[in-house]
Amino acid sequence: SESQRIAQRAATVTIVRDQWGIAHIRGRTDADAIFGMAYAQAEDDFNRVETNYLTSLGRLSEADGESAVWKDLRQRLWIDESDLRAKYSASPTWLRQLMIGWADGLNFYLATHPAVHPRVLTRFEPWMALSFSEGSIGGDIEYVDLDGLRALYDRAAPRVASVKSWGEPQGSNGIAIGPSRSTSGNPLLLINPHTSFFFRDVLQATSGEGLNVYGAVTWGQLFVYQGFNARAGWMHTSSGLDNRDEYAETFANLPNGKLGYRFGGDVRPLSIKPVTIRIRDANGSMGQRTFGVMRTMHGPIIRSEKGKYVAFSIMDDPVHALEQSFQRTKAANLGDFMRASALRANSSNNTLFADSSGNVAYLHPQFVPLRDDRFDYRGVVSGSDPRTLWRGLFATDALPNILNPKSGFVFNVNDAPWSAAGRGSIDPRKFPRYMDQWGWNPRTDHMLQLLEGTGKFSTRNLNAAAYDRANPGFDRLLPGLLAAYDGLAKRDPRRASLAGPIAMLRGWDRRWSADSEALTLTVHWAEAMWDEALATDRPTNDEEVGYGRMIAFTPDRKLAMLDRAIAKLRGLYGKWTVPWGAINRFQRNDGAIVQTFDDKKPSLAVPFPSARWGTLASFGASTYPGTTKRYGTNGNSFIAVVEFTPQGPHAFAVTAGGVNGDPASAHFLDQAQDYAAGQLNPVPFTEAEVARAAVETYHPGDPRRTR
Secondary structure (H helix, E strand, O other), rough: OOHHHHHHHHHHHHHEEEEOOOOOEOOOHHHHHHHHHHHHHHHHHHHHHOOOOOOOOHHOOOHHHHHHHHHHHHHHOOHHHHHHHHHHHHOOOHHHHHHHHHHHHHHHHHOOOOEEEEEEOOOOOOOHHHOOOOOOOOOHHOOOOOHHHHHOOOOOOOOOOOOOOOOOOOOEEEEEEEHHHHHHHHHHHEEEEEEOOEEEEEEEEOOOOEEEEEEEEOOOOOOOOOOEOEEEEEEEEOOOOOEEEEEEEEEOOOOOOEEEEEEEEEEEOOOEEEEEEEEEOOOOEEEEEEEEEEEOEEEEEEEEEEEEEEEOOOOOOHHHHHHHHHHHHOOOOOHHHHHOOOOOOOOOEEEEEEEOOOOOEEEOOOOOOOOOOOOOOOOOEEOOOHHOOOOOOOOHHHOOOEEEEOEEEEOOOOOHHHHHEEOOOOHHHHHHHHHHHOOOOHHHHHHHHHOOOOOEEHHHHHHHOOOOOOOOHHHHHHHHHHHHHHHOOOOOHHHHOHHHHHHHOOOOOOOOOOOOOOHHHHHHHHHHHHHHHHHOOOOOOHHHHHHHHHHHHOHHHHHHHHHHHHHHHHHHHHHOOOHHHHEEEEEEOOOOOOOOOOOOOOOEEOOOOOOHHOOOOOOEEEEEOOOEHHHHHEEEEEEEEEEEEEEEEEEEEEEEEOOOOOOOOOOOOOOOHHHHOOOOOEEOOOHHHHHOOOOOEOOOOOOOOOO
């Protein structure tokens, strides 16, 4: 029977939990190791695993009701069960075996944990893995605006123009150091994703077929997203590449009277396909809504704008995406990694790479459509003009990649690639404009300050660089504020009222620390400035534009924002002199995906602020209803420093909070203090190291001694 088959497979898989509760899984085959990966992730936080697949399958409304309908419809514009089943059947045999192992692991977890009650997914099927084949934050689909989608497909919805909230910088830091800049002569890699907290699990998976990988796994996936194996490592950062396009379609009638759209001199048939969303009602019963989704050759229609319907084109290649995502985890060197990249199914991530052979590289995303660069693809282009159509993909060797540069380093901080190996390392004039749309951010300045020159790095000082306390954004902003104050007339009353705050800011070294009162004041001032700078729009290069606008503010406006910040601090805390660590806090109260914060409950001081201001270590925090302290929800999540020695990787790492989502687990919050302090801990990787670190060893389905 199937249950006997899965139980026999479980007996061949071993899971070792180390002192941090991190799972080290071993299976006979890659598929067996994936079985153990899926099982271990479910042990750590089944709720997050299930929620990720409810989201990726477009079935969240079956759990959350009406509030999730538009998210589900957005997903179902591309995700179709019958289509994924067909793609699964046509997948390479080795990949199907991985997906079977994945489904077996999750189903065995549910079979052996009857007290766990899924909200919807009581059984996982192998094809479902194709719905979530790329592990970055969100994904291309999430660029579709929900308000516009609802206004199009729900005639009762209000037609309102919305400006996206600027929120926190979403992205990451990555550095690869080559032998010439390493104190040991061994390559080094910094892995530093900035995501929402608890967004990924951490584990190691090994097999008798050569898999041996450690790192961060987006909950429920069958591959390590950011990590390293015995000989190579990779770090992904969200890319500013523009490879998602919006097309304004011109509708017209076909000769048979049916609706079509213009393309060149033709009128082509418009596809209208019903999509049915099942919705849980408040009483627990299940209803449904059906939408007639319109689609052209460019993709589904996602909104109307200026009297035209807008279609959206993105990468839609889940089989190759899953192949590439897994194959890179087994890459032993840069050549192997590039062969996996030749699938060209990575649409959203820059990559920093290092291997034990001494190679380091910056790699641009490989899914890059060839387009006519006369058109500005950052906006909506004409769908009826054949010149705007994609004409295949760039070859990987035609992209702005950097391999083994003379500078001895590569980096990316969600900025343009032109300075990835130092200023001027790539000439942007040699590439079309759409290769990057994000441009500069203050972390660019920070990285160049740290990396340019001749200094050498060890794991220790690469760790220190990741937590360097400079805030280069404030170096750009504060001189203008001080000059505005100095330019006040002698009798201006602001000379007296702002004398204390200005004196504090003038004497500050602009470095973060938990006891800094100047940091508290500056962050609140800069946030007030940012709100003003991006109040009416959200350009794609928002940090570049936002800083330009803030610097250009009039002196009076800069001083008015300081007054506003002081008033806000007094309103919250009764004074404007508040140590940063007293209000910038890490708190994890329960296993909910959306946390509820409480000033009365324990929390930890975090000394670093948001990456918005140029710090590499990022902690995105704000106040919440009923709180005066600021609680973090995103930023530094998994941090690792790896040295690739001839004997194998020598690594140190820490993750936000802990790897288990159960508040009763010893591993719910056991890494929080080290996380806040920037203290990375040794990673057991070799079989001997894992054996020495073992706290518990078991097979999936065995009774556990620990949680």
